[in-house]
Amino acid sequence: MKSKAAGFYFACIAAVLAVATLVITLVYGGRGGQVNTLAVVALVAAIVCLVSLFFGERIWTDFTGIIAAALLAFVLMRVLTDGVWNIAESINGIQMVGHPELAGMNILMAGVNLAAIVVTILACFTKKSK
Amino acid sequence: MRNSKLWSGLASIFAVILVIAILGQALAVANASYINSALGISTTQVVQTGESGDTTYYKSSFGDFDDPAAQAALLAASFEQNINEMREGAALLYNNGALPLSSSETSVSLFGHAAVDPLFQGSSAGTKASDGALNVVNLRQALEAQGFEVNGALWDALKAQPTSRASGGDGGGWGGPAPTGSAANTEENKAFYEGQKGTWASAYRDAAIVVFTREGAEGTDLIMNDTDDDGTTPMSSLALHQNEKDLLALVREEFDKVIVLLNSPYQMEVHEILPYCDAMLFIGTPGHQGFTGVAEILKGAVNPSGHLVDTYATSSLSAPATVNSGTNTPKFANVDEINSIIGSDECSEYISFQAESIYIGYRYYETRYADAVMGQGNATAAAGALPGASSWNYADEVQFPFGFGLSYTTFEQKLDSVDVGEDEITAKVTVTNTGDVAGKSVVQLYAQTPYGEYEKSHAVEKSAVQLAGFAKTGMLEPGASETVTVTVDKYLLASYDMSAHNGEGSYILSDGDYYLAIGNDVHDALNNILAAQGYTSADGMTADGDSAKAHTWKQSFDDEKYRTGENDVPVINQFEDCDLNYWIEGAGTYLSRSDWEGTYPTEQTTVAATQEMMDILDGEWYEKPADAPSYSEVAAKFGVDSGLNLAIMKDVPLSDRETWLQFIYQLQPEDLPNATAESFSCPAVGDLSPSFGVGDGCDSVGGTLPHTVEFNGEQVNPPTTRYCSKIILTGTWNTELYANRGKLMGEDGLWSGFMINYSLGGDLHRTPFGGRNYEYMSECPTMSYLAAIPETEAMEKTGAHMGTKHFCNNDQEFYREGVACFFNEQAFREGNLRAFEGGLRVAKAGGLMQSFARMGLKWTSASYALNTTVLRNEWAWTGAIDTDAAPCFDAYVDGGYKNHAAEVLAAGTQEWCLDGVGGHGQWVLQKAKDTDDGNLLNLLIEAAISWEYAISRSGITNGIDANATIIHITPWWQTAFTGAIIASGVLTAACVILLVVSKVPGKGKEN
Structure with missing residues (x-):
């Protein structure tokens, strides 16, 4: 562990957050929320990219970090796209075409995912090993 | 290494921005109509290129649109209307002399969570009024304005309580409560009020004013099987819950006068309230300023003249419709099989068999009462009686009948004459104020038609x-009289006979004795009819009637008079497949007065859908007609400039089909999908019509007015007015107020730039639990038919069309998406359909919005029988037909119950609600191309004609002359997205390149 630098820990945190997003997404889908298959694939791919950062500085790690951040951004926008009616209906106190009761999960997913993006960017700025 | 990390980090930032910008733009474009509507952005501009003259074809009756004073006059008039609705629509249900409060009774305490957190309106479309918002008057302010002193400490304590009803005002908000339909724990508990005793110990004791409410919402019915505040004891959500009972007991003990205000659009079980109160006033929802009217009634400045438009039953669950609707709606018995075969996206799980037939509201309670008196049909059997009762007894079952409402004075009504003509019946009634204060009286005219062999x-x-029929007098001073005339269309007395003409079906006039009677309410009128038939209280009547208030005549059987509709189109059976028994023989039993005991629904009705039924539920039935022209054959007609624009077309009748086709053929086929796109901001259709907004909401059109006013130190655009709930408006029984509402909401729409306002709710109060009953007029289809006409006609004159909704069967909110409603044709034509017929066929509303429900197995939007055979043919209706909300999200998905676009279009529906991108229309156009189907292209042309016709008869034509052109504007946010995409794309690429370079040995500053 002594050889690990800040980037490694950022990558770990980002991976944990991404996994958390994935878990929330699956629970959300189980409760009737609309889950975009491509978003799940992107989330898994982002996790794989983040895990690749665990191996310290490699020639590919700068690129996989960027890819991970982009994939997580994709997931964020899919979460908002798929949840826009849930959120809008929740704000207005109606149920029309969405699931307003799931709006909280949309916000939670977006929040955790956003945190994952920020931490991933930090990982991109920093070395993974000393 | 440092540089590579810098480029890596920056690349990740720009990559994230790039992805967000790309997907964000897609999301924004898909929702452009909402964004543009919220930002007040128009995507078109009308440019006059010639002599204009006066192009304000639709003028405001309040003055110039550029004049802030005219806007102020509109607002003042709308507030006056709002207050007048409450003045004349609030129904005084009980009064032992406590009201009006005397001039010395001015110090009061307000109780009930709803006193400080009232339901200003239901949760659905339109302006949201909430405490503290611009132009909103709350109950305390209204009372203080009338000279009352309100217990401020109690008010503040109530305000500080965390008790939360559902939203109502501003919606749930972030983390806020969403409407649930439950009444559990929505009232402060006993301990709270016990702790407040000190606040009224020495003052504010003249009266306790208790406010109770219930809240449903769009998507949320009141719960039939709610629990008490303990969370376990089952009860109806409309029954009093324990905290409410405790509150009533406390105030009864503490105060000499207890006045209850029912701020509930849903009929609560008020028999539990009556022992504890001295007066009870139904106030529905007040909107912006309706509380002023409430305070004036309490004060006595206004004499109440409202009458109920619903029945208040002892048990909210005694209505026969409750067994198969709302939260009691059953699923198909083979729902898993259905989902596995046709997919859950077809929303085919729930089935609502309308076993009640025509017997909704008073038509059930009063008919059963009459049969009980006449000893007919086992009416007194226990089936359907209150729990534990051994027989059915009207006096036990009904608390306040339809049409009930008290006054501070007394009136005498005399039926002077009845003239039965060939098509109309005219009744003259003289009303005399026999009391000692001025007031208005409602003349209610009821009919009975023969029920024979x-x-x-x-x-x-x-x-x-x-x-x-009905009429309302003017203000009658004590001793003054007025003779009013009520005219009845005989059509309303006809019955739909599915068996007529050898099973072809038609309306009939039954053979036998007909009766007309006036009465203080429906029950009183029925008693007068029964009295004319020789019945008395000895026969079990609740009171002896007055035969002098009834008139009878004979009518021969006639199955020809109403056999045809407009243009002699035959009115015959169209909805046989909406009867469950059509699909499965004997699957459902309809309630019949021939045998109340044997037909009252006590168990839910459900079936296993057969394969044949599932095929219909699947929603795919469109086939290219054998004689369909080719796509190219039809498409070749497009692109021809005929020099026609909206200013010219506004004077071209729809019957001039050739000119309308020439108008449309100026487009390209690719422009047509925009004519199917209805949303809060509708897109331009080529160069033919500009973008515009639409209003939505039955008691408020939403939107804001153009001139700012100061509020809390800021300049804000005032919202259009939130009026009283439809139940209060309808409960005024005042056609002048109906018309004025239509005029003012039309003006609201005109000032807001709306082409149409979806503002007239015609669905029935099938049960007291319907989540949006506040938007719909009544439980009585005839009342809805009659009330819709003046409001619609008045709005249509303003330049903003009236859009009627939700056509039809949207009588429940839970499971409304796709619920399969089964009914018999008589019940439908005399019920749901009749409720809409006044606004559509008679008053010619410019548009309608359909419902989420199914007619039998087909979505209402995909019912040819409903949208073409009845609307276009029988009724010769020419308005725009719009689905209920069917947004396309970011992409049209082929399949799913709202996405059978070809079928919907072929059925006669022409616009998709909230599909601001025209996704459904685009899919149809592509299908037309792919399948070389000119018929589909022709259907899109018909949709465009319908849409443009509506636009051409609206205020959207203001400012357009015969030489005007329309230019298209890209919204600034779209340009901003494009800029962000380009910039972030370039920067991402640059950073990645620099990152690569930095990794090349000798190029980067690796260390």
Whole structure:
């Protein structure tokens, strides 16, 4: 562990957050929320990219970090796209075409995912090993 | 290494921005109509290129649109209307002399969570009024304005309580409560009020004013199987919950006068309140300023003249419709099989068999009462009686009948004459104020038509009494009289006989004795009819009637008079497949007065859908007609400039089909999908019509007015007014107020730039639990028919069309998406359809919005029988037909119950609600191309004609002259997205390149 630098820990945190997003997404889908298959694939791919950062500085790690951040951004926008009616209906106190009761999960997913993006960017700025 | 990390980090930032910008733009474009509407952005501009002259074809009656004073006058008039609705629509249900409060009774305490957190309106479309918002008057302010002193400490304590009803005002908000339909724990508990005793110990004791409410919402019915505040004891959500009972007991003990205000659009079980109160006033929802009217009634400045438009039953669950609707709606018995075969996206799980037939509201309670008196049909059997009762007894079952409402004075009504003509019946009634204060009186005219052997043998059900017409007097001073005339269309007395003409079906006028009677309410009128038939209280009547208030005449059987509709189109059976028994023989039993005991629904009705039924539920039935022209054949007609624009077309009748086609052929086929796109901001259709907004909401059109006003130190655009709930407006029984509402909401729409306002709710109060009953007029289809006409006609004159909704069967909110409603044709034509007929066929509303429900197995939007055969043919209706909300999200998905676009278009529906991108229309256009189907392209042309016709008869034409052109504007946010995409794309690429370079040995500053 002594050889690990800040980037490694950022990558770990980002991976944990991404996994958390994935878990929330699956629970959300189980409760009737609309889950975009491509978003799940992107989330898994982002996790794989983040895990690749665990191996310290490699020639590919700068690129996989960027890819991970982009994939997580994709997931964020899919979460908002798929949840826009849930959120809008929740704000207005109606149920029309969405699931307003799931709006909280949309916000939670977006929040955790956003945190994952920020931490991933930090990982991109920093070395993974000393 | 440092540089590579810098480029890596920056690349990740720009990559994230790039992805967000790309997907964000897609999301924004898909929702452009909402964004543009919220930002007040128009995507078109009308440019005059010639002599204009006066192009304000639709003027405001309040002055110039550029004049802030005219806007202020509109607002003042709308507030006055709002208050007048409450003045004349609030129904005084009980008064032992406590009201009005005397001039010395001015110090009061307000109780009930709803006193400080009232339901200003239901949760659905339109302006949201909430405490503290611009132009909103709350109950305390209204009372203080009338000179009352309000217990401020109690008010503040109530305000500080965390108790939360559902939203109502501003919606749930972030983390806020969403409407649930439950009443559990929505009132402060006993301990709280016990702790407040000190606040009224020495003052504010003249009266306790208790406010109770219930809240449903769009998507949320009141719960039939709610729990008490303990969370376990089952009860109806409309029954009093324990905290409410405790509150009533406390105030009864503490105060000499207890006044209850029912701020609930849903009929609560008020028999539990009556022992504890001295007066009870139904106030529905007040909107912006309706509380002023409430305070004036309490003060006595206004004499209440409102009458109920619903029945207040002892048990909210005694209505026969409750067994198969709302939160009791059953699923198909083979729902898993259905989902596995046709997919859950077809929303085919729930089935609502309308076992009640025509017997909704008073038509059930009063008919059963009449049969009980006449000893007919086992009416007194226990089936449907209150729990534990051994027989059915009207006096036990009904608390306040339809049409009930007290006054501070007394009136005498005399039926002077009845003239039965060939098509109309005219009744003259003299009303005299026999009391000692001025007031208005409602003349209610009811009819009874024969229920004889023919009707019994042909399964023609008859309500023992039905509303036929009404009128309201002007203000009558004590001793003053006024003679009013009520005209009844005989059509309203006809019954739909599915067996007529050898099973072809038609309306019939039954053979036998007909009765008309006036009464203080429906029950009083029925008693007068029964009295004319020789019945007395000795026969079980609740009171002896007055035969002098009834009139009878004979009518011969006639199955020809109403056999045809407009343009002699035959009115015949169209909805046989909406009867469950059509698909599965004997699957459902309809309530019949021939045998109340044997037909009252006590168990839910459900079936296993057969394969044949599932095929229909699947929603795919469109086939290219054998004689369909080719796509190219039709498409070749496009692109021809005829020099026609909206200013010219506004004077071209729809019957001039050739000119309308020339108008449309100026487009390209690719422009047509925008004519199917209805949303809060509708897109331009080529260069033919500009973008515009639409209003939505039955008691407020939403939107804001153009001139800012100061509020809390800021300049804000005032919202359009939130009026009283439809139940209060309808409960005024005042056609002038109906018309004025239509005029003012039309003006609201005109000032807001709306082409149409979806503002007239015609669905029935099938049960007291319907989540949006506050938007719909009544439980009585005749009342809805009659009330819709003046409001619609008045709005249509303003330049903003009236859009009627939700056509039809949207009588429940839970499971409304796709619920399969089964009914018999008589019940439908005399019920749901009749409720809409006044606004559509008679008053010619410019548009309608359909419902989420299914007619039998087909979505209402995909019902050819409903949208083409009835609307276009029988009724010759020419308005724009719009689905209920069917947004395309970011992409049209082929399949799913709202996405059978070809079928919907072929059925006669022409616009998709909230599909601001025209996704459904685009899919149809592509299908037309792919399948070389000119018929689909022709259907899109018909949709465009319908849409443009509506636009051409609206205020959207203001400012357009015969030489005007329309230019298209890209919204600034779209340009901003494009800029962000380009910039972030370039920067991402640059950073990645620099990152690569930095990794090349000797190029980067690796260390």
